[in-house]
Amino acid sequence: xxxxxxxxxxxxxxxxxxxxxxxxxxxxxxxxxxxxxxxxxxxxxxxxxxxxxxxxxxxxxxxxxxxxxxxxxxxxxxxxxxxxxxxxxxxxxxxxxxxxxxxxxxxxxxxxxxxxxxxxxxxxxxxxxxxxxxxxxxxxxxxxxxxxxxxxxxxxxxxxxxxxxxxxxxxxxxxxxxxxxxxxxxxxxxxxxxxxx
Amino acid sequence: xxxxxxxxxxxxxxxxxxxxxxxxxxxxxxxxxxxxxxxxxxxxxxxxxxxxxxxxxxxxxxxxxxxxxxxxxxxxxxxxxxxxxxxxxxxxxxxxxxxxxxxxxxxxxxxxxxxxxxxxxxxxxxxxxxxxxxxxxxxxxxxxxxxxxxxxxxxxxxxxxxxxxxxxxxxxxxxxxxxxxxxxxxxxxxxxxxxxxxxxxxxxxxxxxxxxxxxxxx
Numbered sequence: 427x428x429x430x431x432x433x434x435x436x437x438x439x440x441x442x443x444x445x446x447x448x449x450x451x452x453x454x455x456x457x458x459x460x461x462x463x464x465x466x467x468x469x470x471x472x473x474x475x476x477x478x479x480x481x482x483x484x485x486x487x488x489x490x491x492x493x494x495x496x497x498x499x500x501x502x503x504x505x506x507x508x509x510x511x512x513x514x515x516x517x518x519x520x521x522x523x524x525x526x527x528x529x530x531x532x533x534x535x536x537x538x539x540x541x542x543x544x545x546x547x548x549x550x551x552x553x554x555x556x557x558x559x560x561x562x563x564x565x566x567x568x569x570x571x572x573x574x575x576x577x578x579x580x581x582x583x584x585x586x587x588x589x590x591x592x593x594x595x596x597x598x599x600x601x602x603x604x605x606x607x608x609x610x611x612x613x614x615x616x617x618x619x620x621x622x623x
Numbered sequence: 624x625x626x627x628x629x630x631x632x633x634x635x636x637x638x639x640x641x642x643x644x645x646x647x648x649x650x651x652x653x654x655x656x657x658x659x660x661x662x663x664x665x666x667x668x669x670x671x672x673x674x675x676x677x678x679x680x681x682x683x684x685x686x687x688x689x690x691x692x693x694x695x696x697x698x699x700x701x702x703x704x705x706x707x708x709x710x711x712x713x714x715x716x717x718x719x720x721x722x723x724x725x726x727x728x729x730x731x732x733x734x735x736x737x738x739x740x741x742x743x744x745x746x747x748x749x750x751x752x753x754x755x756x757x758x759x760x761x762x763x764x765x766x767x768x769x770x771x772x773x774x775x776x777x778x779x780x781x782x783x784x785x786x787x788x789x790x791x792x793x794x795x796x797x798x799x800x801x802x803x804x805x806x807x808x809x810x811x812x813x814x815x816x817x818x819x820x821x822x823x824x825x826x827x828x829x830x831x832x833x834x835x836x837x838x839x840x841x
Binding site: 455459462463465466498501502505506508509512513516517520524539541542544545548549552553555556559560562563564566567570571573575606607 | 697
């Protein structure tokens with residue numbers, strides 16, 4: 427059935443929304459693309475047929491005309507689905523830049539196709555360009571601050587880090603009392619967690 | 624756009640609560656957060672808030688060096704952190720709206736509501752988005768269907784541009800009474816907007832009041 431594959435593509439995506447990210451489904455994607463080209467060929471051959479019969483394109487309402495309309499509409503629908511698929515993925519990818527940071531973990535990276543990896547890098551660079559022009563880091567302070575300082579537990583060996591004017595050693599499992607803005611980048615990278623008693 | 628920040632206002636900021644720049648940015652932030660479309664950029668206000676942040680930072684630094692009163696320092700620090708959060712969040716919400724509706728914004732007069740830096744960001748975002756869709760979809764589609772803005776060559780206008788939903792409902796509150804206000808063009812529905820009452824109305828209907836600063840979104 428026309429359009430079945432395209433809707434399947436979007437259904438897969440809709441099933442595991444909520445921030446979950448599926449690997450790029452290039453098989454199904456390519457199938458929809460070739461379906462589009464098939465529609466285009468059929469459409470053109472029907473148009474040629476109408477022309478060969480010397481009928482007026484604008485007023486002819488025979489079976490060939492309606493066949494052509496079906497192919498046109500199916501093609502347009504497929505295009506909308508393909509675009510929506512890419513667009514929604516791009517939206518999730520942009521969200522990752524805000525939530526995870528400029529470097530994506532391997533398991534997410536694997537789910538992107540080549541163009542999407544490029545997109546993430548370029549978009550990341552656009553946000554960074556804006557931030558450096560404004561001279562303000564917008565990726566920290568994602569939640570309203572309650573206390574300027576928080577207690578954190580280090581989850582991985584980070585090593586010596588320079589914060590403000592003094593350096594501290596962030597060894598695995600150690601507890602620290604840090605400024606929230608200093609700790610946030612580490613927390614979003616999964617290197618630290620807020621320590622709650 | 625916003626109230627003047629005179630010297631006396633600075634001296635007596637507490638009695639003029641609601642007119643301080645921090646209050647104003649909080650208001651701008653709330654409106655921006657609740658409105659479905661992007662609002663006018665509060666350029667001068669952002670500049671003033673940044674100056675105040677810098678002042679606060681200096682104060683915190685001085686107090687840390689001189690006095691050993693930890694409580695005062697941490698109060699200043701808290702104040703600073705809150706202001707910084709408001710500013711960052713305000714700018715961030717705007718960027719995220721731009722990310723969502725970049726093409727719609729560049730095509731309409733919403734464009735004039737952006738700051739210079741935001742305009743640059745929008746242009747760059749659009750180019751990048753176009754490149755992604757071009758590479759993965761458009762370049763592989765047959766002739767007549769490869770437009771970024773139109774579904775096909777036979778579409779008369781751009782019919783593939785995501786737009787904000789303006790008829791979504793928003794919570795709002797008027798500072799001063801607005802009086803009888805017409806909600807739709809037909810004039811069937813009229814609401815008396817009383818000061819400090821909370822209303823739930825379609826954004827579309829009160830768009831003008833929000834832009835004029837007569838009503839605040841919450």
